[in-house]
Amino acid sequence: MLIKSTIDSLITSWKGLTLTFKHTFAFKKRKVIPIKAENYFERQNGTATIEYPEQQLPIPEVGRYQLDVEMDDCIVCDLCAKICPVDCIDIESIKATEAIGQTSDGTTKRLYAAKFDIDMAKCMYCGLCTVVCPTECIVMTNQYDKTVFELSDLVYEFSDMTREGADEKRALLEKQNAEKQAAKLAAMQKKND
Amino acid sequence: MVIYLIYIGVAIGLFAFAAVFALFAVYYERKLSAFIQDRIGPNETGKYGTLQTIADIVKLIQKEMINPTAVDKWLYALAPAVIFIAVYMGFAAMPWAPGLVPSKTNIGLYYIFAIISIETLGILMAGWGSNNKYSILGAMRSAAQIISYEIPAGFALISAVLICGSLDLQEISMQQGVLVKEQVKFLGIWDVTGMGGILSWNIFRAPHLIIAFVIYFIASLAESNRAPFDIPEAESELVAGFHTEYTGMRFGLVFLAEYSMMFLVSMIGVILFLGAWNTPLPNIGSIHLADWTTGTAWGIFWIFVKTLLLVTVQIWIRWTLPRLRVDQLMDLCWKVLTPLAFICMVVSAIWRVWVMN
Numbered sequence: 001m002l003i004k005s006t007i008d009s010l011i012t013s014w015k016g017l018t019l020t021f022k023h024t025f026a027f028k029k030r031k032v033i034p035i036k037a038e039n040y041f042e043r044q045n046g047t048a049t050i051e052y053p054e055q056q057l058p059i060p061e062v063g064r065y066q067l068d069v070e071m072d073d074c075i076v077c078d079l080c081a082k083i084c085p086v087d088c089i090d091i092e093s094i095k096a097t098e099a100i101g102q103t104s105d106g107t108t109k110r111l112y113a114a115k116f117d118i119d120m121a122k123c124m125y126c127g128l129c130t131v132v133c134p135t136e137c138i139v140m141t142n143q144y145d146k147t148v149f150e151l152s153d154l155v156y157e158f159s160d161m162t163r164e165g166a167d168e169k170r171a172l173l174e175k176q177n178a179e180k181q182a183a184k185l186a187a188m189q190k191k192n193d
Numbered sequence: 194m195v196i197y198l199i200y201i202g203v204a205i206g207l208f209a210f211a212a213v214f215a216l217f218a219v220y221y222e223r224k225l226s227a228f229i230q231d232r233i234g235p236n237e238t239g240k241y242g243t244l245q246t247i248a249d250i251v252k253l254i255q256k257e258m259i260n261p262t263a264v265d266k267w268l269y270a271l272a273p274a275v276i277f278i279a280v281y282m283g284f285a286a287m288p289w290a291p292g293l294v295p296s297k298t299n300i301g302l303y304y305i306f307a308i309i310s311i312e313t314l315g316i317l318m319a320g321w322g323s324n325n326k327y328s329i330l331g332a333m334r335s336a337a338q339i340i341s342y343e344i345p346a347g348f349a350l351i352s353a354v355l356i357c358g359s360l361d362l363q364e365i366s367m368q369q370g371v372l373v374k375e376q377v378k379f380l381g382i383w384d385v386t387g388m389g390g391i392l393s394w395n396i397f398r399a400p401h402l403i404i405a406f407v408i409y410f411i412a413s414l415a416e417s418n419r420a421p422f423d424i425p426e427a428e429s430e431l432v433a434g435f436h437t438e439y440t441g442m443r444f445g446l447v448f449l450a451e452y453s454m455m456f457l458v459s460m461i462g463v464i465l466f467l468g469a470w471n472t473p474l475p476n477i478g479s480i481h482l483a484d485w486t487t488g489t490a491w492g493i494f495w496i497f498v499k500t501l502l503l504v505t506v507q508i509w510i511r512w513t514l515p516r517l518r519v520d521q522l523m524d525l526c527w528k529v530l531t532p533l534a535f536i537c538m539v540v541s542a543i544w545r546v547w548v549m550n
Contacts, residue, residue, distance in 0.1 A: 020229045020513040049233045
């Protein structure tokens with residue numbers, strides 16, 4: 001019994017040792033092949049390491065990594081910010097005094113985006129915002145490598161308005177609102193008279 | 194006066210050797226383990242990552258030495274020194290080449306065996322002094338393991354000593370090569386006196402010494418706390434065992450001791466079983482390969498290469514076999530290795546009396 005187990009353990013140890021010995025000398029730099037390749041899972045020999053900055057795994061063009069917003073197509077409807085489970089999208093809109101233009105799919109834009117920030121540090125890449133977007137302006141891209149030195153750099157600002165521009169639009173809106181208010185008051189007064 | 198300077202010089206030289214060896218052994222181990230696991234290992238610092246361990250040691254030296262509040266100050270501070278010095282002093286009696294030995298003592302093996310055991314004391318000091326449950330568990334395991342495994346290791350060494358009839362490591366080395374003065378027989382039948390080479394190594398002088406060598410090698414793994422016997426610092430259960438609380442150069446010393454210990458135990462194995470500094474090439478007729486490859490430089494070369502081979506096997510085993518449980522460890526020691534080593538010793542005695550005379 002003891003002799004048998006001793007011999008067994010020696011034999012199994014030796015088996016393991018020969019296995020690792022074979023791997024030691026099977027050094028082959030990894031060739032990076034996409035997961036679509038037919039023999040992707042048959043690759044058993046050679047190193048498993050991908051030397052990252054020099055070698056990169058090919059990723060599909062339609063990868064779902066970081067968010068990107070096409071501001072020209074955005075109607076600032078705020079749906080993405082509302083659906084976001086982690087509240088990483090922060091939008092501040094200003095009503096325009098008139099229709100500002102049209103998106104590429106023909107929707108009329110009536111709101112300015114004074115602020116359109118996405119906090120990538122909070123984002124959990126669920127992709128819900130891309131689903132609800134009526135104009136499909138918020139999309140996930142194939143960019144995944146973003147390293148920053150300041151945490152605040154992870155807040156992506158997509159709004160193309162300057163502060164002055166936003167203030168100007170706000171002032172315009174206020175003026176229009178005031179005019180409307182005045183017109184309303186005048187109308188009510190007329191009615192009362 | 195000069196003789197003291199020589200002593201100091203030798204001591205510094207041995208220390209430098211231990212340090213440099215540890216540095217490159219760490220690199221070697223990391224590379225080898227990487228290849229075994231189909232990885233690349235360090236490859237950014239210097240060409241092929243050769244400067245990695247130097248960068249590591251520079252980092253260790255710069256690091257703050259943290260003294261936890263609850264530690265026993267003296268034990269905690271002294272333990273790494275005791276651990277390292279115990280191993281380092283073992284190098285004093287190691288023969289490197291014919292006539293080249295830092296300290297030629299006639300009880301060299303006995304001395305080494307005694308001084309290596311002091312390491313257990315250092316480990317216990319570290320574990321107890323750290324005042325940390327992981328540390329004390331690791332230290333207790335280490336002490337139990339080292340004390341247990343010293344028995345089969347001791348018996349295995351004694352079986353070689355019985356064949357050689359000496360505790361003097363230089364004398365034991367001498368007997369396993371061309372420089373031998375008495376008669377040496379291959380497997381006890383074929384007279385190979387003057388032929389030397391691999392034929393006159395201890396493991397071939399008496400075949401049961403191959404078993405003794407394997408026993409010693411397994412026990413030496415346990416004594417240097419190497420996998421698969423690394424339960425004293427089992428990373429997955431005890432954080433880092435007895436050196437959990439150590440930082441900076443104190444941790445560096447413990448690390449240095451571990452790698453020096455690997456070299457030391459391998460070197461003892463080489464000296465007692467694998468022909469010490471003797472060449473593996475025998476004299477064949479008029480081709481005096483053994484004579485040509487014997488000398489001071491050759492001696493250092495051969496013993497270094499052989500020891501390095503054994504160290505490689507240690508690393509290879511570490512990255513292949515999983516860790517043993519405590520009870521399996523004790524089972525292996527007391528139920529398998531100790532009886533086998535004892536039988537080897539008895540066979541040695543019989544061999545000495547009946548075959549060698």
